[in-house]
Amino acid sequence: MRPLIATIYLDRLRHNYLLARRLHGGRALAALKADAYGHGAVVCAKALESVADGFAVACLEEALELREAGIRLPILLLEGVFDADELAAVDAHDLWMVVQNASQLALLEASTPKRPYGVWLKLDSGMHRVGFSPEEYAGVYARLVASGKVMDIVRMTHFARADEPGKPATASQIEVFDAACRGLPGEASLANSAAILLHPTAHRDWGRPGIMVYGASPLEAGHPAAAELQAVMTLKSRIFGVRDLPAGEAIGYGGTFVTERQTRVGLVACGYADGYPRLASSGTPVAVDGRRTRVIGRVSMDMMTVDLTDLPQSGLGSEVELWGDIVNVNEVAAQAGTIGYEILCNVKRAHRQIIG
Ligand SMILES: *Cc1c(COP(=O)(O)O)cnc(C)c1O
Numbered sequence: 001m002r003p004l005i006a007t008i009y010l011d012r013l014r015h016n017y018l019l020a021r022r023l024h025g026g027r028a029l030a031a032l033k034a035d036a037y038g039h040g041a042v043v044c045a046k047a048l049e050s051v052a053d054g055f056a057v058a059c060l061e062e063a064l065e066l067r068e069a070g071i072r073l074p075i076l077l078l079e080g081v082f083d084a085d086e087l088a089a090v091d092a093h094d095l096w097m098v099v100q101n102a103s104q105l106a107l108l109e110a111s112t113p114k115r116p117y118g119v120w121l122k123l124d125s126g127m128h129r130v131g132f133s134p135e136e137y138a139g140v141y142a143r144l145v146a147s148g149k150v151m152d153i154v155r156m157t158h159f160a161r162a163d164e165p166g167k168p169a170t171a172s173q174i175e176v177f178d179a180a181c182r183g184l185p186g187e188a189s190l191a192n193s194a195a196i197l198l199h200p201t202a203h204r205d206w207g208r209p210g211i212m213v214y215g216a217s218p219l220e221a222g223h224p225a226a227a228e229l230q231a232v233m234t235l236k237s238r239i240f241g242v243r244d245l246p247a248g249e250a251i252g253y254g255g256t257f258v259t260e261r262q263t264r265v266g267l268v269a270c271g272y273a274d275g276y277p278r279l280a281s282s283g284t285p286v287a288v289d290g291r292r293t294r295v296i297g298r299v300s301m302d303m304m305t306v307d308l309t310d311l312p313q314s315g316l317g318s319e320v321e322l323w324g325d326i327v328n329v330n331e332v333a334a335q336a337g338t339i340g341y342e343i344l345c346n347v348k349r350a351h352r353q354i355i356g
Helices: 010-024 033-038 041-048 060-068 084-092 102-110 134-147 169-180 193-198 329-335 340-345
Strands: 005-009 027-031 054-057 075-077 096-099 117-122 150-156 233-245 263-268 285-288 291-294 304-307 319-323 351-355
Touching (some): 010 027, 041 054, 060 075, 291 304, 329 340
Parallel strands (some): 054 075, 096 117
Antiparallel strands (some): 233 319, 285 291
């Protein structure tokens, strides 16, 4: 078996979820979209089922996968429905949905559900991606109530810059939200992971933690609560080739890395086809037998090369952690000019091993 294994620690998943909910207060939907940020949606939902208040996914297909696996907790469709058939499926499978534009509202008003819908009504408080404007929000709320087809309406919005401490953008989105909702009854939900960590005034009835549930911080800077998060995924492989090169030799495609000294090169079974970012160039940290070293040369499709010169005890068969306990996924992401979210979502072809 090719030795590339993504190990998923379910006790850590539960720890992180409970930490997120405790920091937020009230209840929390764990975001399981994108196959639980690459961790496996069904496995994660089952692991959280006994402790979580509900789940959030992007779309109907993701919700149905969980329902088919026997998950009975509330599931919210974060993008809402795309057509009348999807709306019928929301009714049939007892899902909650975001209503965020006029066509979704019209579909809802024209439908004949067996039971009233659970709706999260989205306000565009400043991110300008989805949601009703502050001017139209109360009117849409009134139309939903008047339709008689809705049981509860949770007022919600989403932040564009909650991960930036000390900037006014989030406070201003909260102000817009509170002004647009003045006088409207019901529960509210504002906070993603970053707002759970940084913006207590955004903590309302429901949190919506995603990335922190998987143990990665949404913040660039350190944070005492983020330090309590535990990496749910560890991506590991092994060294399957070793060679010694004199100084002045170029390694791999493009010859982008040239040895500065006599160099012992380890070949690792992991490449960009597994989701390891090709842009994580020479210098990106990896851990071999628990000790940090670096990627050298370009990452190729199925393999990559690492520097073993200062790790004389390591060699053929040595364990390589690409990220997890020793190398934080955000370090790899930063080297590739992206964020931990994208790196985790992209893992593929690796064997998955579930612990706990
Ligand atoms: C994905 C998502 C979340 C979770 O965001 P994190 O940054 O991963 O915590 C919360 N709310 C909405 C609307 C989302 O799409």
